[in-house]
Amino acid sequence: MSLNLPASGPAVVAHGKGDLRIEDIPMAAPQSGESIVGIAYGGICGSDLHYWLHGAAGESILKEPMVLGHEIVGVVLQQAADGTGPAAGTPVAVHPATPAPGSVRYPADRPNLSPGCTYLGSAARYPHTDGAFSRYANLPARMLRPLPANLDLRTAALVEPASVAWHAVSRAGEVRGKTALVIGSGPIGALCVAVLKRAGAAKIVAVDMHDKPLEIARAVGADEVLKGDDADAIAAVDADVVIESSGSHYGLASAIKGATRGGKVVMVGLLPSGPQPVFISLAITRELELLGSFRFNDEIDDVIAALADGSLFVDPVVTHEFDLAHGLEAFEVAKNSAGSGKVLLNFRDS
Numbered sequence: 001m002s003l004n005l006p007a008s009g010p011a012v013v014a015h016g017k018g019d020l021r022i023e024d025i026p027m028a029a030p031q032s033g034e035s036i037v038g039i040a041y042g043g044i045c046g047s048d049l050h051y052w053l054h055g056a057a058g059e060s061i062l063k064e065p066m067v068l069g070h071e072i073v074g075v076v077l078q079q080a081a082d083g084t085g086p087a088a089g090t091p092v093a094v095h096p097a098t099p100a101p102g103s104v105r106y107p108a109d110r111p112n113l114s115p116g117c118t119y120l121g122s123a124a125r126y127p128h129t130d131g132a133f134s135r136y137a138n139l140p141a142r143m144l145r146p147l148p149a150n151l152d153l154r155t156a157a158l159v160e161p162a163s164v165a166w167h168a169v170s171r172a173g174e175v176r177g178k179t180a181l182v183i184g185s186g187p188i189g190a191l192c193v194a195v196l197k198r199a200g201a202a203k204i205v206a207v208d209m210h211d212k213p214l215e216i217a218r219a220v221g222a223d224e225v226l227k228g229d230d231a232d233a234i235a236a237v238d239a240d241v242v243i244e245s246s247g248s249h250y251g252l253a254s255a256i257k258g259a260t261r262g263g264k265v266v267m268v269g270l271l272p273s274g275p276q277p278v279f280i281s282l283a284i285t286r287e288l289e290l291l292g293s294f295r296f297n298d299e300i301d302d303v304i305a306a307l308a309d310g311s312l313f314v315d316p317v318v319t320h321e322f323d324l325a326h327g328l329e330a331f332e333v334a335k336n337s338a339g340s341g342k343v344l345l346n347f348r349d350s
């Protein structure tokens with residue numbers, strides 16, 4: 001290694017259910033297409049919490065210790081040896097996906113749907129794909145997106161979840177001048193509000209069970225907020241576009257009730273696998289369009305540009321920041337969605 005990098009660095013490693021450790025991991029020599037990135041910030045996501053609390057995220061079950069983290073930004077410390085990717089010193093966001101084209105058919109322009117696609121910090125495959133909640137990470141150079149000079153790393157820490165939100169909103173098509181309803185105002189829902197605002201939605205109503213997420217939704221552009229799941233109040237919104245971002249079947253029922261006749265419901269909240277009891281008959285008689293939304297593709301470039309030019313405003317979504325020495329506390333705070341939005345780990349201060 002040409003740089004004076006230590007042989008190991010601290011990382012957040014999930015060892016199994018309830019067993020999260022901050023420990024030193026050895027630095028492997030990077031492969032020829034890999035850059036060494038000094039991680040600055042990492043956002044804690046629901047899937048990170050699931051690996052910690054349940055030893056699994058949906059069907060992805062931890063079989064061996066795994067470094068968590070896919071919402072990461074940092075600075076390139078060493079360019080990839082094959083000369084690809086940004087030069088040393090470049091601040092970067094990270095696209096965590098590695099599509100895996102194979103024999104199973106999927107739309108060529110939607111690599112997010114490629115079966116076998118891997119994602120940083122995911123136990124979907126074995127061996128697992130380590131994430132990058134670590135002071136240093138070897139990352140494929142093709143994952144790195146240089147940040148414009150006017151986009152600071154802390155704001156850029158939201159690039160990954162904002163790309164999920166951007167993709168979800170784009171699934172609904174044109175939203176300019178329309179009434180939008182967002183069910184579930186956690187980080188993903190709040191970022192959907194921000195993206196809808198930027199895209200020119202005429203009226204945005206955000207729903208949640210708690211005050212704090214609704215406060216954040218308002219701060220990023222919701223015109224009205226509704227607390228709870230009062231079916232009549234939600235139906236009265238009569239929305240052209242509904243984003244379901246609670247990840248609960250109760251939320252999906254609210255989404256369907258809140259959609260106008262002929263409206264669109266984008267489902268970005270991840271329901272548990274298996275049958276779900278959902279009030280679905282209205283979707284038939286109202287000719288609703290139900291649209292799935294999964295991760296994102298090149299939307300990450302639009303998000304970076306929109307954050308840099310100030311047209312996408314997301315600052316209130318980050319509510320807490322912890323240095324790595326207090327990493328376990330950060331996970332405790334992130335677990336409580338009634339009291340926190342996005343919780344960031346700062347890998348540089350520790």
Ligand SMILES: NC(=O)c1ccc[n+]([C@@H]2O[C@H](COP(=O)([O-])OP(=O)(O)OC[C@H]3O[C@@H](n4cnc5c(N)ncnc54)[C@H](O)[C@@H]3O)[C@@H](O)[C@H]2O)c1
Pocket residue numbers: 045046047164183184185186187188189207208209210213228229245246247248250251254267268269270271293294295296337338
């Ligand atoms: N499709 C994708 O690619 C993708 C990517 C990232 C996250 N997600 C999913 O998006 C969802 C939201 O993520 P997040 O990080 O914001 O999670 P979160 O848990 O922080 O937020 C969910 C919010 O929904 C609220 N809620 C729960 N039930 C509700 C109901 N019946 N009505 C209204 N609000 C309700 C909760 O109070 C909470 O504030 C999760 O299911 C997550 O797994 C999906």
Ligand SMILES: [Zn+2]
Pocket residue numbers: 045046070071160161
């Ligand atoms: Zn995430």
